[in-house]
Amino acid sequence: MTIHPVTTDNPVDPTRLSSGDYTSTVVLNRIFRLMLTMITSLQNVAAAQAQRLTILSKWQSAYSDAMAQMHTFSQGDGSFLTASSQSDNRSSVNQYNSNLLQTMQSRQALVGDDAKALQSNVNQSNDAVTQQSNLGTAILQELSTLLSEIFH
Numbered sequence: 001m002t003i004h005p006v007t008t009d010n011p012v013d014p015t016r017l018s019s020g021d022y023t024s025t026v027v028l029n030r031i032f033r034l035m036l037t038m039i040t041s042l043q044n045v046a047a048a049q050a051q052r053l054t055i056l057s058k059w060q061s062a063y064s065d066a067m068a069q070m071h072t073f074s075q076g077d078g079s080f081l082t083a084s085s086q087s088d089n090r091s092s093v094n095q096y097n098s099n100l101l102q103t104m105q106s107r108q109a110l111v112g113d114d115a116k117a118l119q120s121n122v123n124q125s126n127d128a129v130t131q132q133s134n135l136g137t138a139i140l141q142e143l144s145t146l147l148s149e150i151f152h
Contacts, residue, residue, distance in 0.1 A: 028143070032136070039132045046125035049118060056115040063108035070101050 073090045 032139075035132060035136045039129060039136070042125060042129045042132060046122055046129060049122045049125060053115060053118050053122060056111055056118065059111050060108055060115065063104055063111065067101055067104050067108075070097050072097065 073094055075087070075090070
């Protein structure tokens with residue numbers, strides 16, 4: 001069986017199912033499959049980044065909750081450090097809590113900075129998905145226009 005390439009001298013006959021050289025359409029199909037694979041991969045990346053962003057948000061919230069539970073001891077507050085003779089102990093515990101609070105605040109800020117950077121990456125990934133989807137749509141629209149012109 002001889003395969004003849006589709007040319008202006010040998011056009012496709014839409015009324016017959018004859019064999020021909022349709023490699024150009026196979027290439028288009030492959031391009032669309034690759035675009036779909038790329039868009040799916042980009043969507044998976046964006047979803048993974050968004051999941052990590054959720055983890056960072058929960059981490060920041062845990063720091064906030066822990067810092068809210070920090071206690072400042074004062075005389076007569078009902079704690080075990082209420083006796084006036086325990087003033088030095090109360091002062092040292094409050095200093096320790098203050099240092100711990102500052103450490104937790106700085107770590108919470110670091111997590112917040114990571115979250116902001118990751119949010120920027122998520123936005124870029126979503127933009128890339130949108131751009132690739134728009135490109136695929138534009139190609140399909142062009143092909144639709146070309147095919148309607150050819151077969152009219």
